[in-house]
Amino acid sequence: MRLAIIGFGFLGRNLLKAIWEKISLLRRIDKDFLVVGVANSKGYIYDRNGLNIEQLIISSDLTKHSGFRAKSAIDLIKENLCDIIVEATPTNIRDGEPGLTHIRLALSKGIHVVTSNKGPLVLAFRELMSLAEKNDCFLLYEGTVAGAIPIFSLVKECLQGDRIIRLFGILNGTTNYILSRMFFEEISFEIALKEAQEKGIAERDPSYDVDGIDAACKVVILANALMGRDVKINDVERTGIRGITQEAISLAKKANYTIKLIGTIDKRLEVSPRLVPINHPLCVHGTLNAIHIETDLAREMTLVGYGAGKETVSAILNDIITVLKKRLQATS
Amino acid sequence: MKFSLTLALPDKPGQLLRALEPIAKNGGNIISIIHERDKPIEGYVPVSLVVDFLSHQSFRKTIEDLMNLGITIMKSEEVIERLRLTLILVGNMDPRRVIESGIEEMHVINIEMTRSILGEVSARLEIEVPVDSVEKVIHELKRVVVEQGAMLIPPIGI
Ligand SMILES: NC(=O)c1ccc[n+]([C@@H]2O[C@H](COP(=O)([O-])OP(=O)(O)OC[C@H]3O[C@@H](n4cnc5c(N)ncnc54)[C@H](OP(=O)(O)O)[C@@H]3O)[C@@H](O)[C@H]2O)c1
Numbered sequence: 001m002r003l004a005i006i007g008f009g010f011l012g013r014n015l016l017k018a019i020w021e022k023i024s025l026l027r028r029i030d031k032d033f034l035v036v037g038v039a040n041s042k043g044y045i046y047d048r049n050g051l052n053i054e055q056l057i058i059s060s061d062l063t064k065h066s067g068f069r070a071k072s073a074i075d076l077i078k079e080n081l082c083d084i085i086v087e088a089t090p091t092n093i094r095d096g097e098p099g100l101t102h103i104r105l106a107l108s109k110g111i112h113v114v115t116s117n118k119g120p121l122v123l124a125f126r127e128l129m130s131l132a133e134k135n136d137c138f139l140l141y142e143g144t145v146a147g148a149i150p151i152f153s154l155v156k157e158c159l160q161g162d163r164i165i166r167l168f169g170i171l172n173g174t175t176n177y178i179l180s181r182m183f184f185e186e187i188s189f190e191i192a193l194k195e196a197q198e199k200g201i202a203e204r205d206p207s208y209d210v211d212g213i214d215a216a217c218k219v220v221i222l223a224n225a226l227m228g229r230d231v232k233i234n235d236v237e238r239t240g241i242r243g244i245t246q247e248a249i250s251l252a253k254k255a256n257y258t259i260k261l262i263g264t265i266d267k268r269l270e271v272s273p274r275l276v277p278i279n280h281p282l283c284v285h286g287t288l289n290a291i292h293i294e295t296d297l298a299r300e301m302t303l304v305g306y307g308a309g310k311e312t313v314s315a316i317l318n319d320i321i322t323v324l325k326k327r328l329q330a331t332s
Numbered sequence: 333m334k335f336s337l338t339l340a341l342p343d344k345p346g347q348l349l350r351a352l353e354p355i356a357k358n359g360g361n362i363i364s365i366i367h368e369r370d371k372p373i374e375g376y377v378p379v380s381l382v383v384d385f386l387s388h389q390s391f392r393k394t395i396e397d398l399m400n401l402g403i404t405i406m407k408s409e410e411v412i413e414r415l416r417l418t419l420i421l422v423g424n425m426d427p428r429r430v431i432e433s434g435i436e437e438m439h440v441i442n443i444e445m446t447r448s449i450l451g452e453v454s455a456r457l458e459i460e461v462p463v464d465s466v467e468k469v470i471h472e473l474k475r476v477v478v479e480q481g482a483m484l485i486p487p488i489g490i
Binding site for chain 2: 251254
């Protein structure tokens with residue numbers, strides 16, 4: 001299979017590194033596996049015989065690479081030059097672009113899509129899933145929610161007979177870091193936020209994280225993918241963590257609770273600060289994420305892991321391998 | 333829904349079975365029964381039961397049937413299961429307004445609060461609420477708190 005990576009930023013690069021490290025595993029699954037294209041916002045490079053991955057990993061500027069074409073990634077997808085794309089362009093929840101166009105185009109041409117980009121799925125989950133089905137190809141998105149935690153694969157593969165009744169989760173690492181620092185160091189929200197910004201954990205404009213928008217996007221994807229809902233971001237009631245005082249956390253602590261930003265999928269969809277008992281499996285700290293599900297058969301289950309960062313590559317690579325294996329199964 | 337019943341039965345054989353019949357007939361499921369035969373009071377034995385009925389109506393019918401059999405009912409009431417909840421309130425508000433808001437079925441057990449230099453209040457509230465009313469009480473409480481421009485932080489799963 002010929003793979004193209006659309007979006008060659010933090011994740012795209014780390015993914016390519018992982019592919020290089022795991023190339024013999026990938027070739028054992030598919031002896032014809034090749035990375036044929038890599039695109040960023042300025043253009044792309046393409047080689048039908050496979051790009052030199054080792055060289056690409058160390059080159060810092062794609063535009064200086066020999067064979068760089070200052071053309072849109074859309075052309076790379078349009079010209080049937082690949083069988084599978086990894087869509088890792090920036091998340092945009094206003095109109096989903098450029099990812100939405102990339103994913104729509106790929107699926108409509110029967111190209112499999114693996115993505116870590118939440119925007120298109122938040123805005124058009126049902127449309128994209130049915131487009132994938134219609135064109136008999138995969139659309140996998142494990143990296144979009146809770147980074148390396150394999151929640152979708154777990155439910156799809158291991159809880160096939162279960163019905164998920166409720167879900168709670170710590171779905172944003174930045175806010176969890178801030179709340180954890182407030183809990184352990186007894187510092188204010190403002191100081192914890194500043195510290196997170198200095199460490200590169202929070203953005204300069206932190207509203208996407210601290211106002212719960214990022215977590216709400218993940219609630220939408222989880223509800224649509226795991227619980228058969230058809231919901232949009234406006235269906236999520238949302239309260240962020242700006243109002244949380246250090247005193248509130250201390251009072252919670254004295255009663256053996258802590259305050260976490262929790263995404264809830266129940267009768268209602270909600271992202272809001274909640275009290276979590278300190279001995280509850282969801283009570284994880286730092287940038288960790290956690291998802292707690294309640295199902296009819298297995299009852300309760302909690303997954304904990306890294307919700308962002310290069311660990312996310314694990315989820316993307318697993319999705320790629322799933323496509324390789326399933327496609328080979330189908331053709332043999 | 334559970335009901336607690338105390339009957340006074342004559343200290344004679346067969347009385348307990350006779351009293352249990354209307355309960356079974358009305359679909360009551362006996363959860364516990366204490367029959368203190370060794371403690372008769374003036375020829376009567378107290379029997380305390382906790383029974384699960386599907387409705388208030390079947391409970392009322394049972395009481396009626398028991399009375400028709402001439403059985404003395406010393407006590408009969410619904411057993412209300414209560415949940416104790418811890419909540420946090422934050423913001424520029426007066427916690428007394430929350431306590432005195434008169435939210436039905438909410439019983440405040442304890443409150444601890446601090447006020448920052450800027451006047452912002454953080455409070456921990458412990459309340460007791462009938463299990464069946466948790467959702468309603470939290471909804472009401474949230475409305476009162478938000479009306480004052482503050483934030484209510486309930487536990488997960490509520
Ligand atoms: N970072 C994480 O830990 C993480 C975890 C989970 C999910 N995600 C999601 O994964 C996606 C990628 O994240 P990231 O951290 O790798 O972002 P990033 O570092 O900002 O990289 C984004 C890449 O997309 C490229 N791009 C932008 N517009 C494009 C276009 N029209 N056509 C082709 N490429 C385009 C950018 O090109 P230039 O290099 O030319 O700017 C850049 O290479 C985002 O949607 C993010 O929300 C990230």
